[in-house]
Amino acid sequence: MAASIAAVGCGAVDPPRVPGGNAERGRATIERLECGACHVIPGVRGVRSHVGPPLDHFRQRAYLAGRFANTPEVLVRWLVDPPRMKPDTAMPAVGLTETEARDIAAYLYGLE
């Protein structure tokens, strides 16, 4: 019972779909690029740090960078080039291709 009470609200709506995104490849890309150097990301091996916000419950996050609606298209654009969307952000453009960004987005939206 405790478990079902704790799970209330989760999974009530379908997670956002990222066309062309592959969550498993996304996880591998996150590990290869060491996104954990700045973020705590559940399910990802390697370094982890608190330079940026932790990314748990990512599907439930309403906004990105405190100013953009958290939708697949916006997230992909953000991952490819954060300073283009928010010039003073501490998050750098790490040279992701659009496909890599889609994969990462797919992985992040799997974090309930």
Add this chain to the structure above:
Amino acid sequence: MARDDDARRREQGKFHALLVATGAIGLVIVGALVGGVVLLSGTVSTAATKQHFLLTHRLLDAGLHFSVRESADDIEAPPLDDPALVGRGLACYDQHCAQCHGAPGVAPGAAALGMLPIPTSLAHSAREWRAEWLYYVTRKGVRMTGMPAWEYRLSDTDLWATVAFLKVLPTLSPADYAARSAGATACGQRETLPSSATEAVGPTLLRQYACHSCHVIEGVVGPETYAGPPLRDWARRAYIAGVLPNTRENLERWIRDPQQVSPGTLMPDLDVPAEHARAMARYLFSHAPPVDAPKGPT
């Protein structure tokens, strides 16, 4: 023989006590199970259009009454008949109370009409309740009723002024109220910290500025919302809002004026006084070791 009888009686007594205890525990378990099943079945209505059972309403009302009486026991009202105080109270009432409770000849606002429980007419409460009780409820609010705590919004003087006005309210005609509220001076400014700025007030302040309506915060019980990022392990964070180095001073600045730090951010200006921002920042920084410990995979 008599001794045998005594022993038998004692044995029987023990047996009965055991029976009663087992029965009581059994009842509690069955009660919890039934309650759990009812809760999980989803049949308990949360609709504000559906009225309470009469018994439920009466019981909750009685509980409120006893609780307020007990909590307000050591409060002593100052003299409340100063016309200036009453006038100031009217301004506070008009600004903050009438929208839900209505006023002589003034209907409550749209939001209040749909509330359950309904905000009561204070013409009734003012007559039936002691000034200290009115003060306590105004200051502390009533949980799960929609009555907010005004402690962090109004100064103590304004709280008492409101009570002073409440005592006059039942004597006013609609014309009296309209005339008086037209000439009312503004409700005063809130004071700074209600008590000494200790760490204990951090979580209270974070709640009183509704921080937990968007953020998950350690030590603050609230909805699990992720409108903003969760604020756990705050001391380890390198940046605020992705732009500002995370120091206590910067955090205070951010809390007080987010739009100035990062124009266009979703984080609103909550009109936080410096002292309150300081207490909140101190609390957030006290809740995680500042150094990142190496961790294995999750």
